[in-house]
Amino acid sequence: MRSTLTVHELEAFLLVAQTCNFRRAAESFHVSQSALSRIIQSAEEKLGARLFDRNTRRVELTRSGEELLPIARRIVAEFHDSLSDLSEFVAGRKGQITIACLPSAAALLPATMFRFEQSHPRVTISLVPISNEFVKDMVVDGRADFGMSVAPAVPGQVTFEPFTRDDFVLICSRKDPLAKRRQVDWSVLATRPIVASGPASSIRPMVDRVLAEVGRALIPKYEATNISVVGAMVAAGLGVAPIPRLALRLIDATDLAVLKLGRPVVYREIGILTRSGRSLSAAASSFLDTLRSGVGESVSARA
Amino acid sequence: MRSTLTVHELEAFLLVAQTCNFRRAAESFHVSQSALSRIIQSAEEKLGARLFDRNTRRVELTRSGEELLPIARRIVAEFHDSLSDLSEFVAGRKGQITIACLPSAAALLPATMFRFEQSHPRVTISLVPISNEFVKDMVVDGRADFGMSVAPAVPGQVTFEPFTRDDFVLICSRKDPLAKRRQVDWSVLATRPIVASGPASSIRPMVDRVLAEVGRALIPKYEATNISVVGAMVAAGLGVAPIPRLALRLIDATDLAVLKLGRPVVYREIGILTRSGRSLSAAASSFLDTLRSGVGESVSARA
DNA sequence: CGATCTTACGGGATTCGTAAACATA
DNA sequence: TATGTTTACGAATCCCGTAAGATCG
Numbered sequence: 001m002r003s004t005l006t007v008h009e010l011e012a013f014l015l016v017a018q019t020c021n022f023r024r025a026a027e028s029f030h031v032s033q034s035a036l037s038r039i040i041q042s043a044e045e046k047l048g049a050r051l052f053d054r055n056t057r058r059v060e061l062t063r064s065g066e067e068l069l070p071i072a073r074r075i076v077a078e079f080h081d082s083l084s085d086l087s088e089f090v091a092g093r094k095g096q097i098t099i100a101c102l103p104s105a106a107a108l109l110p111a112t113m114f115r116f117e118q119s120h121p122r123v124t125i126s127l128v129p130i131s132n133e134f135v136k137d138m139v140v141d142g143r144a145d146f147g148m149s150v151a152p153a154v155p156g157q158v159t160f161e162p163f164t165r166d167d168f169v170l171i172c173s174r175k176d177p178l179a180k181r182r183q184v185d186w187s188v189l190a191t192r193p194i195v196a197s198g199p200a201s202s203i204r205p206m207v208d209r210v211l212a213e214v215g216r217a218l219i220p221k222y223e224a225t226n227i228s229v230v231g232a233m234v235a236a237g238l239g240v241a242p243i244p245r246l247a248l249r250l251i252d253a254t255d256l257a258v259l260k261l262g263r264p265v266v267y268r269e270i271g272i273l274t275r276s277g278r279s280l281s282a283a284a285s286s287f288l289d290t291l292r293s294g295v296g297e298s299v300s301a302r303a
Numbered sequence: 304m305r306s307t308l309t310v311h312e313l314e315a316f317l318l319v320a321q322t323c324n325f326r327r328a329a330e331s332f333h334v335s336q337s338a339l340s341r342i343i344q345s346a347e348e349k350l351g352a353r354l355f356d357r358n359t360r361r362v363e364l365t366r367s368g369e370e371l372l373p374i375a376r377r378i379v380a381e382f383h384d385s386l387s388d389l390s391e392f393v394a395g396r397k398g399q400i401t402i403a404c405l406p407s408a409a410a411l412l413p414a415t416m417f418r419f420e421q422s423h424p425r426v427t428i429s430l431v432p433i434s435n436e437f438v439k440d441m442v443v444d445g446r447a448d449f450g451m452s453v454a455p456a457v458p459g460q461v462t463f464e465p466f467t468r469d470d471f472v473l474i475c476s477r478k479d480p481l482a483k484r485r486q487v488d489w490s491v492l493a494t495r496p497i498v499a500s501g502p503a504s505s506i507r508p509m510v511d512r513v514l515a516e517v518g519r520a521l522i523p524k525y526e527a528t529n530i531s532v533v534g535a536m537v538a539a540g541l542g543v544a545p546i547p548r549l550a551l552r553l554i555d556a557t558d559l560a561v562l563k564l565g566r567p568v569v570y571r572e573i574g575i576l577t578r579s580g581r582s583l584s585a586a587a588s589s590f591l592d593t594l595r596s597g598v599g600e601s602v603s604a605r606a
Numbered sequence: 607c608g609a610t611c612t613t614a615c616g617g618g619a620t621t622c623g624t625a626a627a628c629a630t631a
Numbered sequence: 632t633a634t635g636t637t638t639a640c641g642a643a644t645c646c647c648g649t650a651a652g653a654t655c656g
Binding site for chain 2: 004005006007047048049050053055060062063064067068071074075078079080082083085086087089090091095145277278279280281282284
Binding site for chain 2: 609610611612613
C-alpha cells in the first residue's frame, strides 16, 4: 500500500459498493460524479488494487473490494459512533462530574442537581464531602472537576469565585433561656459553655478569630469533630455553639433553638473552586451555569 | 460537532497527548511545529472543544482531550490494523483461493500448490473437483476464482487460456497381448470391448468424435461414470479404454498396461478459465503466475 | 532571556465542478 | 443511441514551511 486511505474515501467506497452506480452514489455523497470517480481512483491507487470492476454498464466489487467492504464498514461505523459519543460529551450532554465540597456546602447542591438532571439526564454526578483543606487538593490534582468551599488561604493554583455568603447562628438547647430570643451578639458566648468544632474544621478558625476580635479567647468546654455531634451535645444542654447557618442542614434541630448572631457581623464566603488555567469539562461547565443561575433559589432555600 | 475529524488529526492528537510537547510531536509527525499547531487547532474547532490546555510552557489534556484519548487510540489502531490486513490481502500474501477443476486436471495442481505454499503461507486454497460443465458455472458466478478445464463450448462469459495439452492413452489389462506394445492407433479399439466413460464426462464426447472420424461408432460394452471404476474394469480384463493421460493419476495402475495412442493424434486442451472482464484476487493472480511459471515441470511430471 | 506555542504570508499540491470524450449494451 | 464512467481544464480551497510575533517561567 503506497499510502493510507482516508475515511472520506472509505465512505465514498461504501456508497458505491452499496449502489453499484457512480452517479447515484455521487448524489448521496454530495459531490459531482466525476469527483467521486476520482475519489475511488485515488483509493484504488493508494491501495494498489482495483476495488470495482466497472464499465459503463456495470459496476461490481472485485475480490479486493469485497475484502475491503466489511473493513470499511467497521472503520466508518467505529469512527462515527465513537466521535458522536465524544460530541455528546463535548456538548455536556454526557459525562461524569466530581464535586469536592465542604459537608455544609453540600446542602447548596441538591436543588441544582435536581434541575440539572432534567436537562442532562446522561450526566452522572459524584459529590464528595470532604474537609476544607482537601477540597483544594482534589481540585488541584484533578480528582474533582471543581470544589465548593471557603476561599483557600493560598490561591494561585485554584481560582475562587464567590458564590454565597453563609452567616453564623447560635444554637442552644430549647430549655436555655436564650431560646426565647431571636438574635444575640457574639458576646453572649461569654455567658455559656461553648461546644466547639474540632480544630480541623473550617468553622473553628473563624470562631477563634471572631472571639479574639471581641476580646475573648475561646475556651471550649466540649469539642467535637463532627458537626452533628456538636448539635447533639448542644441539644443535650451541654452548652451553646456558633455554627454556619448552612450546617443546620446537617443537624437534628428538634431540641435546638437557632438564634441569629448579630454583632459583629460574621460570615463565611462560600465559593466555587476551579483549577487555574485549566478548562472545565463541558458537563461541569453546564452544571456551574445551572448552579449560578439558581442563586436566588438557593439563597432563599437557605432561610 | 461542526464537521468530522480526520484520522490524520487524530494521529496528530495522539502524538501531542503522548509527549505533551508540540515541538517533539511535530518532529515525530514529520511536519513543522506550526503545521501541527494548526492541525490541533483545526481538530479543536471541528470538535467545538479545546483538547489541550496549553501555554508556552505547559501542554496538558483537557477533560475533552482525556475523553478523546481512548477513542482516538481505538480508531487509529482499528484503522491501521484493518487496512494493513487488507494490504496483506491486496499483496496476495493472505487470502483464500477457490479453484474449480476437472478431476483429472486436479493432478496438475498439487506441485504448484506446494511451491505456492512456500511463498504464500497465509493463503488457503480450496480445490473443487467437479465435472466440466460446472467448472464454467462456478467461475461465472464467482464461486471459484478460476477454473481448470477444457475450453468451454460457448466462451463469452469466461476467458480460456490454454495451459497444457493432455494426450490420450489406451489402458488395457497386463494380460492382454496388446500390453506388450508401446503404441497403438485408435483403430485398435475395433478389436476389443470398450469400457467407456459416462456420457456426462468430458472424455466421452471426444472419444465419440474421434471414433466417428476413423469411421467407427463407439458401442460401449461397459460404461462407468467414475474414471477409477473404468480403470478397475479394464484391470479386470473386461475391455480396453482410451483415457486422457492425466487421468492415469486417478487410477490404480498396478494391473494395467498403458499404451500411447498414435493416429489420429488427439489431445484435450486443458486451460485456465477466468471470468471475462473481472479481475482476479491478488492471491489467485499470484497462484496463476506460479502455475504458469511451472509449466515445464508440470509437463515433465506428466510423462 | 530562552524555550515554546501561535499567527502571517506566499507557494504548491489537492480537489472540485463543468464539460467534453469515451465506452458498452 | 442512451446511459454512465473517465478525462481535461480552470478555479477554488487546503495545507505546508518559513519567519516573525507573542507568552510564560
